[in-house]
Amino acid sequence: MAYGEKVIDHYENPRNVGTFGTQKEIKESAEIGVGLVGAPECGDVMQLQIKVNDSTGVIEDAKFKCFGCGSAIASSSLATEWLKGKSLDEGLEIKNTEIVEELSLPPVKIHCSVLAEDAIKAAISDYKAKHNN
Amino acid sequence: MSVTLPMYLDHAATTPCDPRVVEAMMPYFTETFGNPGSRNHSYGWAAEKGVSTARQQIADLIGADSKEIIFTSGSTESNNLAIKGAANMYAKKPAGETGRGHIITAIHEHKAVLDPCKRLEKDGFDVTYLAPGPDGLITRAMIEDALREDTILVTIMWANNELGTINEIPEIGELCHSKNVVFHTDATQWVGKMPTNVKTDNIDLLSLSGHKMYGPKGVGALYVRRRKPRIRLTALQEGGGQERGFRSGTLNVTGIVGLGKACELCAQTMDDERERLLVLRNELESKIENALDVVQVNGARDRRLTHITNISFGFVEGESLMMAIKEIAVSSGSACTSASLEPSYVLKALGVGDDLAHSSLRISMGRWTTKEQIDYAADKIIEAVKKLRDLSPLYDMHNEGIDISKIEWAAH
Numbered sequence: 001m002a003y004g005e006k007v008i009d010h011y012e013n014p015r016n017v018g019t020f021g022t023q024k025e026i027k028e029s030a031e032i033g034v035g036l037v038g039a040p041e042c043g044d045v046m047q048l049q050i051k052v053n054d055s056t057g058v059i060e061d062a063k064f065k066c067f068g069c070g071s072a073i074a075s076s077s078l079a080t081e082w083l084k085g086k087s088l089d090e091g092l093e094i095k096n097t098e099i100v101e102e103l104s105l106p107p108v109k110i111h112c113s114v115l116a117e118d119a120i121k122a123a124i125s126d127y128k129a130k131h132n133n
Numbered sequence: 134m135s136v137t138l139p140m141y142l143d144h145a146a147t148t149p150c151d152p153r154v155v156e157a158m159m160p161y162f163t164e165t166f167g168n169p170g171s172r173n174h175s176y177g178w179a180a181e182k183g184v185s186t187a188r189q190q191i192a193d194l195i196g197a198d199s200k201e202i203i204f205t206s207g208s209t210e211s212n213n214l215a216i217k218g219a220a221n222m223y224a225k226k227p228a229g230e231t232g233r234g235h236i237i238t239a240i241h242e243h244k245a246v247l248d249p250c251k252r253l254e255k256d257g258f259d260v261t262y263l264a265p266g267p268d269g270l271i272t273r274a275m276i277e278d279a280l281r282e283d284t285i286l287v288t289i290m291w292a293n294n295e296l297g298t299i300n301e302i303p304e305i306g307e308l309c310h311s312k313n314v315v316f317h318t319d320a321t322q323w324v325g326k327m328p329t330n331v332k333t334d335n336i337d338l339l340s341l342s343g344h345k346m347y348g349p350k351g352v353g354a355l356y357v358r359r360r361k362p363r364i365r366l367t368a369l370q371e372g373g374g375q376e377r378g379f380r381s382g383t384l385n386v387t388g389i390v391g392l393g394k395a396c397e398l399c400a401q402t403m404d405d406e407r408e409r410l411l412v413l414r415n416e417l418e419s420k421i422e423n424a425l426d427v428v429q430v431n432g433a434r435d436r437r438l439t440h441i442t443n444i445s446f447g448f449v450e451g452e453s454l455m456m457a458i459k460e461i462a463v464s465s466g467s468a469c470t471s472a473s474l475e476p477s478y479v480l481k482a483l484g485v486g487d488d489l490a491h492s493s494l495r496i497s498m499g500r501w502t503t504k505e506q507i508d509y510a511a512d513k514i515i516e517a518v519k520k521l522r523d524l525s526p527l528y529d530m531h532n533e534g535i536d537i538s539k540i541e542w543a544a545h
Contacts, residue, residue, distance in 0.1 A: 003456070011456060017524055022533055039542030040527060041487030043450055043476070047526035065526035069452040073524065 003070055004104040010074035015081050018063045020049050030054070033127025035119040044068030044112065046076045048119040050083060050091070052127055059083050059091055064119075071109035075099050075116035088124050136509045138460040144345075144499035145294055145322060145441050146464060150391065151347040151500070157394040158349065161387040169384050170375060180386050187393025194396040195320075195339065196330030197356050203376045204389050207353035208321040209245040210369075211340035214355055214380065215317045216249040216288055218366030219338065220258055223285040223315060233257040234285035239271050240264055241482035242290050246319055250288070259283075268433035269296050269483050273304035280308075286315045291323035295464075295479040295495055296432030297441030299323075306335025315364060321345050321353075325399035326407060326438055331356055337364045343388065347500060348395030352388030355379075402500070410498050411439035413507045417496065418442055420511040425518055427531070429489060431480060440498045445480070445489040448528040449521045454494065457517035461510050464495040488527075488537070 003011070020032050027034075031051055038045040044067060051061040062080040066073045078099055083091050099105070099113035141149075161183055169184045171177025185199070192199040205211045216236075224233040238250050240262045250260045261279045265271055271289050287309050291302050302318055309316035317338035323329065324339075325346030331339055339356040343349050357379065358364045372381030422428055427447030446454065451465035476490035485493075496510070522528040527537055 011453070014524060019526075019529065023530065023535060024533075036526065040491070040537060041476075041542070043452075043491040045526055045542075065524055065529065067448060067525045067527045068450050070456045072450075073453060 006103050007070055007074040007105070010077040010103070011070040014064075014073060014077040016061075016063050016077065016084075017065065019047070019065060020051060020061075020063060030130055033123040033125075033130070035122025035124075035126060037118045037122055038068065038072075038115050040067065044072040044115060046072065046115055046119045048076060048079060048116075048123045050123045050127060052088065057087050059086050059088065068112065068115075069109070071103070071105055071112040072115060074103050075105075075112045076119060078102060079116045079120055083120065088127070091120055091124055094120055136503075136505050139462055140460065140506055140510065141462045142496050142498060142502065142506070142510060143462045143464055144502075145297070145495060145497035147344045147350065148347045148499055149501075150349055151395060151398055153398060154348055154391045154394045158387045158391040161390050165386075167386075169386060170373065180384075183390045184384055184386060187389045187396075190393035190397045190400075191341075191354055194329065194400050195324060195341070195356060196332050196334075198359065201331075201356055201359050203355045203357055203379045204384055204392075205353045205355055205380060206351055206385070207344070208243075208319060208340045208342035211342075211353050211355040212243075212245045212288075212317075212319055213249050214366060214369050215338040215340060215357075216246065216286065217253065217369060218379075219286050219315045219317065219364070220253050220256075221367040222365050224258070225283060225285070226257070228256065231257045232259070232283070235259045235261065235281045235283045237261045237263065237276060237279050237284060237287045237289075239289055239482075241269065241293060241295075241479040242288070243294055243319060243321070246288055246290065265482055267484050268436070269293060269298040269431070269479075270433055270436060271300045271305070273301045273308050276305050276308055280312060280314070284312070284314050286317065288317040288319070291318045291320040292327075292438050293432065293479065294322050295477060296443045296483075297322070297438035297497075298432040299327075299436045299438065302336070303334040306337075309337070310335050310362075313362075322438060322441075325396065326403055326440065328403070331358065337362070343392040343395055346395050346399050349388050349391040352385050352392045354392065406500060407439050410502070413498055413502065413504060414439055414442055416504070417507050417511050418444070420508075421515060424515045429485075431483060431485060431493065440502075441495065442497075443480075443493055443495045445485065445493040446518050447489060447492060448525045448531060449492050449518050451492050451494065453521055454492070454514075454517055457521060458510075458513050461513060464497075465493070486538075 033050045035048045047065045049063045050059045062083040064076040066076045096113035096117040165179045167176030167180035169181035188199040188202045226233045306316050319340045321342045324341040337358045342353040429445045431443040480490040
């Protein structure tokens with residue numbers, strides 16, 4: 001599989017790797033939303049965490065971890081870059097097709113971008129769910 | 134420590150030609166170019182002499198008589214000829230009917246065995262696909278349990294291409310002979326690495342390939358037993374009646390000469406090579422196992438070809454691992470790289486979970502692999518796995534004591 005330059009750059013220098021705490025701490029923190037999507041048996045799992053400013057509703061920080069191919073790692077790395085500084089509603093507007101375009105993903109890797117979009121939506125809805133209770 | 138990159142550790146996929154093989158082939162392109170089928174002039178006789186030397190070199194490597202060697206284009210063709218040829222020859226009923234006979238094979242055979250078997254199922258034969266144990270082995274006892282009154286053919290590979298595991302071939306052969314069942318083995322990975330004697334190992338049909346043993350691509354052979362019992366086959370391709378009618382077509386003289394030379398070299402070097410590569414593989418495996426947790430060597434450890442290892446690295450995905458060690462050529466157990474997201478069916482057959490099957494590398498060494506290369510590769514692999522585990526949410530969960538198999542994943 002020949003990768004594009006941007007995929008290789010994100011793969012070799014992934015942005016915003018990490019978590020804001022252990023699984024338990026994150027679950028309990030009101031300012032963090034987490035999206036865990038994919039499945040190990042399918043060969044990719046993405047974990048995307050957003051830290052949101054409660055008063056402004058802006059995503060101030062984002063972190064990811066990813067088990068998956070180079071394109072999956074690059075897609076989630078890119079998602080964290082794009083999310084920072086966006087409002088929750090702006091975050092929901094990120095489309096997988098934009099990720100495909102930015103990273104020049106080949107057709108067989110489009111599912112990686114879909115997974116990244118799913119992770120964004122899951123993290124935002126997790127944050128929202130914490131605040132509706 | 135200095136090594137040249139890229140580094141080739143994928144000898145189970147193919148091997149480079151030994152320069153001595155190329156040297157032996159050269160005159161047959163331009164000088165000794167005759168058709169061995171030309172019986173009436175010296176050009177034909179000279180080419181025929183080269184072919185006949187090669188036939189003897191191959192026969193010597195596997196303990197056969199030179200008359201029992203049929204040249205083919207490689208193991209895929211040899212397997213097709215053996216399996217379809219024997220099934221159609223020994224069928225209990227004519228084409229077009231069902232219940233034409235029973236065939237036994239295994240689910241983790243190479244596709245070049247499985248697909249001919251599937252074809253025969255469509256053509257009225259019954260096929261039993263045996264599942265190996267977690268060690269990857271097919272034993273005589275498994276075959277004995279699967280044999281039926283109408284079994285006509287058993288086809289089991291000698292050594293598995295993804296794992297290097299060695300099946301109980303002489304034992305299965307003995308069983309087949311006692312039941313008058315034809316026995317074929319795909320010995321593509323085995324021949325040239327391990328001592329072979331088709332007579333005492335009870336083989337009726339054996340496939341081998343030039344490019345897996347430092348010979349050229351596009352040439353292989355099928356051993357067809359001529360005595361006790363005499364095996365007959367229905368030919369797949371018809372024409373000039375070459376190879377005693379088993380395989381029509383002008384012989385690939387250059388390739389055949391190369392295959393013969395490759396066999397001669399393997400016979401001379403295999404014992405030393407086997408021991409040398411065993412030392413290197415032990416070193417590779419122990420280095421990796423000492424440095425990393427949650428690694429698994431797949432297949433029966435004490436019944437493997439010495440140059441192959443198949444290792445699963447928990448919580449790391451195979452394709453990204455290959456990308457991290459991109460200057461080292463190995464194979465991934467996950468077929469993600471070939472555009473379908475299927476983990477290796479061979480590893481699945483052993484009961485290796487899909488997650489670990491997605492995370493495996495097959496590393497296969499060869500004639501020119503050095504200790505320096507193996508040390509370098511081990512360090513690179515360890516470094517890459519550590520890097521990817523830093524990225525892996527699954528490794529975090531594992532370290533936090535979360536059972537990943539208990540999470541309800543949204544499969545996609």
